[in-house]
Amino acid sequence: MSLYRNLAWFLKGMTEFTRNAFESASKRFVEKDLEVSLAGRSFMITGANSGIGKATAMAIAKRGGTIHMVCRNKDKAEEARAELVKETGNKEIYVHILDLSETKKVWDFAEAFKKKYKALNVLINNAGCIMSQREVNTEGLEKGFATNVLGIYILIKSLIPLLEKSADPKVITVSSGGMLVQKLRIGNLQSERGRYDGAMVYAQHKRQQVVMTEQLAKIHPSIHFSVMHPGWVDTPAVANAMPDFHRSMKDSLRTPEQGADTVVWLAVSESAAGKPSGRFYQDRRMVATHLPLAWTHSSPLEEQKLISALDDLAKMFQPH
Numbered sequence: 527m528s529l530y531r532n533l534a535w536f537l538k539g540m541t542e543f544t545r546n547a548f549e550s551a552s553k554r555f556v557e558k559d560l561e562v563s564l565a566g567r568s569f570m571i572t573g574a575n576s577g578i579g580k581a582t583a584m585a586i587a588k589r590g591g592t593i594h595m596v597c598r599n600k601d602k603a604e605e606a607r608a609e610l611v612k613e614t615g616n617k618e619i620y621v622h623i624l625d626l627s628e629t630k631k632v633w634d635f636a637e638a639f640k641k642k643y644k645a646l647n648v649l650i651n652n653a654g655c656i657m658s659q660r661e662v663n664t665e666g667l668e669k670g671f672a673t674n675v676l677g678i679y680i681l682i683k684s685l686i687p688l689l690e691k692s693a694d695p696k697v698i699t700v701s702s703g704g705m706l707v708q709k710l711r712i713g714n715l716q717s718e719r720g721r722y723d724g725a726m727v728y729a730q731h732k733r734q735q736v737v738m739t740e741q742l743a744k745i746h747p748s749i750h751f752s753v754m755h756p757g758w759v760d761t762p763a764v765a766n767a768m769p770d771f772h773r774s775m776k777d778s779l780r781t782p783e784q785g786a787d788t789v790v791w792l793a794v795s796e797s798a799a800g801k802p803s804g805r806f807y808q809d810r811r812m813v814a815t816h817l818p819l820a821w822t823h824s825s826p827l828e829e830q831k832l833i834s835a836l837d838d839l840a841k842m843f844q845p846h
Contacts, residue, residue: 528707530819530820531706531707531817531820531822532707534817534818534820535703535704535706535707535817538703538706538817539703539758542703542757542808542809543703543755543757543758543780544757544758544775544778544779544780545757545778545779545780545781545784546778547757547809548757548780548784548787548809551809551810551811552787552809555787555791555810556797559791559795559796559797559798559810560585560589560790560791560794560795562589562794562795562796563589563590564586564589564590564591564794565590565591566592567591567592567647567648567693568591568592568593568594568643568645568646568647568648568692569583569586569591569592569593569594569646569647569648569649569650569793570593570594570596570639570646570648570649570650570685571583571586571593571594571595571596571650571652572596572597572624572626572650572651572652572653572678572681573596573597573598573652573653573654574593574595574596574597574603574606574652575595575597575599575602575603575605575606575607576602576606576761576762576763577759577761577762577763577782577785578652578700578756578759578761578782578785578786578789579595579650579652579653579700579786580606580610580782581781581782581783581785581786582650582652582786582789582790582793583595583606583610583619584610584613584614584783585783585786585790586790586793586794587610587611587613587614587616587619588613588614588616589794590616591616591618591794592618592619592620593610593616593618593619593620594620594622594639594643594646595607595619595620595621595622596622596624596635596653597621597622597623597624597653598623598624598625598626598653599623600621600623603621603623604621607619607621622635622639626653626672626673626677626678626681627655627663627667627669627672627673627677628663628664628665628672629663629665629667629672629676629677629680629843630665630843630845632677632680632681632684633680633684633840633843633844633845634845635681636680636681636684636685637684637845639685639688640684640685640687640688643688645688645691645692645693646685646688646689646692646695647689647692647693647694647695647696648695648696648697648698648793649681649682649685649689649696649697649698650698650699650700650789650793651678651681651682651697651698651699651700651735652700652789653673654673654674654700654728654731654763655669655670655673655674655728655763655767656670656724656725656728656763656767656768657669657670657722657724657727657728658724658767659722659724660717660722665843667716667839668715668716668717668718670717670724670727670728670731671715671716671717671727671731674728674731674732674734674735675715675731675734675735675738675836676836676839676840678699678735678738679738679836679840680840680843682697682742683840686746686749689749690746690748690749694750694799695748695749695750696749696750696751696752696792696793696799697739697742697749697750697751697752698751698752698753698754698789698792698793699735699738699739699751699752699753699754700753700754700756700789701732701735701736701753701754701755701806702728702729702732702755702756703755703757703758703808704725704728704729704732705729705730705732705733705735705736705815706815706816706817706820706822707726707729707817707820707822708726708729708730708732708733708822709733709821709822709823709824710730710733710734710737710822710824710828710829710832711730712828712831712832712835715835724767725767725768728767733822734832735753736753736806736815737824737829737832738832738833738836739751739752739753739804739806740804740829741804741829741830741832741833742804742833743803743804744804747803749803750799750803751803751804752792752798752801752803752804752805752806752807753805753806753807754788754789754792754806754807754808755788755806755807755808755813756780756784756785756786756788756789757780757784757785757808757809758775758778758779758780759779759780759781759782759784759785760772760776760779760780760781760782761782761785764779787809787810788807788808788809788810791810792807798810
């Protein structure tokens with residue numbers, strides 16, 4: 527079955543995830559969807575100093591939005607901020623330094639942010655990592671899981687009160703089509719058992735993000751949740767984590783701006799706000815979260831167990 531999944535995924539990718547596929551899909555995009563002023567609205571973007579995150583920040587800054595860049599590397603973040611300000615003339619761009627793999631610090635950052643700022647309209651979870659081998663953080667958690675799943679969950683949960691009192695709140699998570707080859711597994715969240723395959727562990731985390739989004743949308747109906755696939759994008763992260771894939775597909779990869787298009791659309795357009803909450807998007811359309819006949823569906827009980835497990839882990843590191 528995994529061979530079928532991988533083959534079905536690759537064929538789907540070649541027809542839907544490439545630069546040509548974006549150019550074809552973009553012919554049906556409605557231009558005025560993005561003709562908006564974002565003055566007075568605030569956006570938090572994780573991983574905003576390069577790739578999709580930076581392209582998203584650029585598009586939002588051009589429309590007058592206030593941007594909170596949440597980045598791990600201070601020098602790279604400040605360099606990106608200077609470029610964004612110069613390019614857009616928008617000075618309402620703020621840098622916050624946070625490593626999402628450091629679980630306690632995610633809580634501390636979010637709690638401090640709520641005290642300092644009166645509103646947050648949109649949270650964009652873009653930062654992520656693909657580990658080449660299993661590593662644990664200082665708290666004993668597998669680093670990829672801490673960054674890609676638990677850190678995002680804590681950030682969302684802590685910021686929900688601020689989002690709920692802001693106008694038209696949205697939470698958007700940048701996932702990956704790689705999750706289509708994975709069935710939700712909740713018995714090995716820390717990847718302690720079996721051989722560690724970084725790409726497959728990452729794909730599992732992206733499946734968990736999709737389930738998390740679906741579940742949080744049910745629990746918090748006043749916030750519009752969405753998760754999206756940017757396609758196959760030429761970013762530094764892809765080049766570093768998957769050099770063979772990057773080398774062989776380089777001419778077919780999307781630009782960061784193309785990868786960011788649906789993130790921006792979800793974040794700013796009235797059209798997207800009218801769509802159901804908790805869904806998965808690709809090229810400005812709701813798409814299925816499973817490949818046909820791939821046996822990747824999970825039960826409602828398994829999905830609730832994931833949220834319970836994340837809740838329990840999050841509380842372990844919550845400041846009192």
